[in-house]
Amino acid sequence: MTRPSAIAKATDAGFDVRRVRDDFPALHQEVHGKPLVYLDSAATTLKPRVVIDAVADVYARDCANIHRAVHLLSQRATARFEDAREKVRAFLNANDTNEVIFTRGTTESVNLVAQSWARTFLREGDEVLITELEHHSNIVPWQIVCQQVGAELVVVPMTDRGEITREAFEEQLSPRTRLVAMAHVSNALGTVLPVEPLIGLAHEQGAVVLLDGAQAVSHVPVDVQALDCDFYAFSGHKLYGPTGIGVLYGRERLLEGMPPYQGGGDMIRSVTFAETIYNDLPYKFEAGTPDIAGAIGLGAAIDYLRSFDQEAVHAHENAVLRYATKAFGSVDGLRLIGTAPGKVASVSFLMDAAHPHDIGTIVDSEGVAIRTGHHCAQPVMEHFGIAATARASLGMYNTTEDVDALVRALQKVKELFG
Amino acid sequence: MMDLRELYQEVILDHGKNPRNHRFPEPHNREGRGYNPLCGDKVTLRLQLDGDKITDVGFMGQGCAISQASCSTMTQAIKGKTVGEADALFSKFHAMVMGEAGADDDFDSLGKLAVFAGVREFPMRVKCATLGWHTLNQALRNEGGEAKTE
Ligand SMILES: Cc1ncc(COP(=O)(O)O)c(C=O)c1O
Numbered sequence: 406m407t408r409p410s411a412i413a414k415a416t417d418a419g420f421d422v423r424r425v426r427d428d429f430p431a432l433h434q435e436v437h438g439k440p441l442v443y444l445d446s447a448a449t450t451l452k453p454r455v456v457i458d459a460v461a462d463v464y465a466r467d468c469a470n471i472h473r474a475v476h477l478l479s480q481r482a483t484a485r486f487e488d489a490r491e492k493v494r495a496f497l498n499a500n501d502t503n504e505v506i507f508t509r510g511t512t513e514s515v516n517l518v519a520q521s522w523a524r525t526f527l528r529e530g531d532e533v534l535i536t537e538l539e540h541h542s543n544i545v546p547w548q549i550v551c552q553q554v555g556a557e558l559v560v561v562p563m564t565d566r567g568e569i570t571r572e573a574f575e576e577q578l579s580p581r582t583r584l585v586a587m588a589h590v591s592n593a594l595g596t597v598l599p600v601e602p603l604i605g606l607a608h609e610q611g612a613v614v615l616l617d618g619a620q621a622v623s624h625v626p627v628d629v630q631a632l633d634c635d636f637y638a639f640s641g642h643k644l645y646g647p648t649g650i651g652v653l654y655g656r657e658r659l660l661e662g663m664p665p666y667q668g669g670g671d672m673i674r675s676v677t678f679a680e681t682i683y684n685d686l687p688y689k690f691e692a693g694t695p696d697i698a699g700a701i702g703l704g705a706a707i708d709y710l711r712s713f714d715q716e717a718v719h720a721h722e723n724a725v726l727r728y729a730t731k732a733f734g735s736v737d738g739l740r741l742i743g744t745a746p747g748k749v750a751s752v753s754f755l756m757d758a759a760h761p762h763d764i765g766t767i768v769d770s771e772g773v774a775i776r777t778g779h780h781c782a783q784p785v786m787e788h789f790g791i792a793a794t795a796r797a798s799l800g801m802y803n804t805t806e807d808v809d810a811l812v813r814a815l816q817k818v819k820e821l822f823g
Numbered sequence: 824m825m826d827l828r829e830l831y832q833e834v835i836l837d838h839g840k841n842p843r844n845h846r847f848p849e850p851h852n853r854e855g856r857g858y859n860p861l862c863g864d865k866v867t868l869r870l871q872l873d874g875d876k877i878t879d880v881g882f883m884g885q886g887c888a889i890s891q892a893s894c895s896t897m898t899q900a901i902k903g904k905t906v907g908e909a910d911a912l913f914s915k916f917h918a919m920v921m922g923e924a925g926a927d928d929d930f931d932s933l934g935k936l937a938v939f940a941g942v943r944e945f946p947m948r949v950k951c952a953t954l955g956w957h958t959l960n961q962a963l964r965n966e967g968g969e970a971k972t973e
Binding site: 759760761762763766767770777778779783786792793821822 | 827831836840861862863864865888890945947951
């Protein structure tokens with residue numbers, strides 16, 4: 406069943422998936438008496454040992470609040486926290502660490518831009534442009550702010566293959582468009598959006614562009630300066646890092662002009678009852694004690710990822726994706742949802758024999774973890790006239806054998822429901 | 824090890840594939856709509872209530888085998904029953920799929936509905952099995968809005 410050639414090829418490219426698998430403790434367990442096959446990395450990636458250790462080490466050794474005290478533990482925690490910010494800066498190729506704001510995740514990053522930038526600068530009659538394939542967390546914050554300021558939410562439709570074309574985008578873009586918020590990679594379908602030309606078009610109209618990079622950061626190279634985007638949001642937990650930590654990159658010029666998102670400690674320079682002077686970037690947007698260990702864990706995840714040749718990681722994932730797409734194609738009565746030519750990491754599908762929910766339960770009993778449901782992208786489901794899909798999604802640790810295990814489990818679905 | 828056959832009993836597979844009372848009864852004077860935000864499953868239930876008696880009932884909607892089979896067997900079980908009897912069935916059914924202590928004693932009185940006992944071992948699927956029943960509850964109370972499983 407396995408095809409050693411596909412694995413060997415990835416190894417040749419300087420990426421040894423066997424070794425990688427050893428770094429992820431969660432992979433080495435049984436579920437329902439079967440070895441775990443984890444195909445749900447789009448929901449959250451597993452964590453390498455170095456990340457788990459980094460988080461534990463913060464609490465075991467450098468357990469202190471940051472930016473507050475003169476004592477040594479606080480100095481160490483602060484240094485490690487700020488070091489993590491520099492790692493994120495380098496990872497995104499941002500110009501300055503001032504442009505890297507720690508948040509709870511993509512969701513909070515998007516809400517920050519909606520409530521700080523958009524709520525301040527949008528007026529009645531302005532338009533916010535999103536696409537049909539967005540995750541709810543890149544829809545709802547815009548609905549909320551549009552209602553608050555009387556702006557209009559405009560949606561770029563996707564094709565039946567799950568693409569956002571330049572033509573469709575241009576059709577909806579207008580001089581009234583003040584902000585474009587779109588996924589870099591779709592979570593429900595795996596589509597990679599042609600963000601570079603779209604950002605160029607948006608800028609020609611004077612619009613500001615936010616990219617939701619939740620699904621992109623672990624699968625495609627991200628360089629915010631080359632992309633020329635104004636905001637970039639992502640979550641640590643989808644980049645082999647901890648939950649509870651995320652990032653908003655913002656262009657310094659824009660961040661400077663934005664009011665704070667939340668008020669509290671750390672985000673101020675001085676407070677009297679008459680007047681409060683806000684702190685400099687990025688602290689202006691980091692009210693309260695952050696997830697210190699989370700940020701440090703994210704730094705460790707970035708170090709881990711960058712210890713590999715990025716191109717080799719992506720090539721390995723793409724080889725497994727191609728293998729999966731082909732293998733699923735050979736399963737009778739299986740239909741792929743989302744067939745854009747440019748895709749990474751995720752395959753959504755339906756089966757004639759069973760509803761996605763039943764597929765999920767049955768393959769779980771075989772040890773295979775996939776996601777079923779609407780993937781927080783109900784407009785995508787509506788486009789295809791369905792309520793849910795089953796989705797297998799890849800991380801750097803997956804192999805063609807994982808795909809084979811899922812295909813075998815899908816045969817069980819057919820046996821049971823046949 | 825989990826036993827899938829405990830969950831997917833023949834009766835459930837059969838009703839999942841060929842749901843009974845999968846139609847809207849005419850006339851009807853009550854309607855309930857149910858939605859499971861977890862999976863996006865939707866069901867609309869309509870019934871004719873004559874006095875205290877459910878004289879006809881049917882449902883439309885899409886969902887997994889468990890939710891479809893549950894709606895199907897539920898409509899069969901409650902047709903001709905009074906509101907009080909239907910409520911009592913729901914209570915017993917709920918206790919069974921939630922695996923509440925003492926529920927075992929009551930399985931026989933649930934008749935065909937007892938095939939859902941296996942759901943106890945699959946906590947993620949309890950909401951699939953109860954969606955139809957929550958919707959029934961809403962229809963009987965004739966409350967506005969949707970019955971949600973969350
Ligand atoms: C494309 C996309 N955007 C946003 C999010 C939200 O991320 P989080 O829940 O980590 O804030 C997700 C997570 O599923 C996602 O896939």
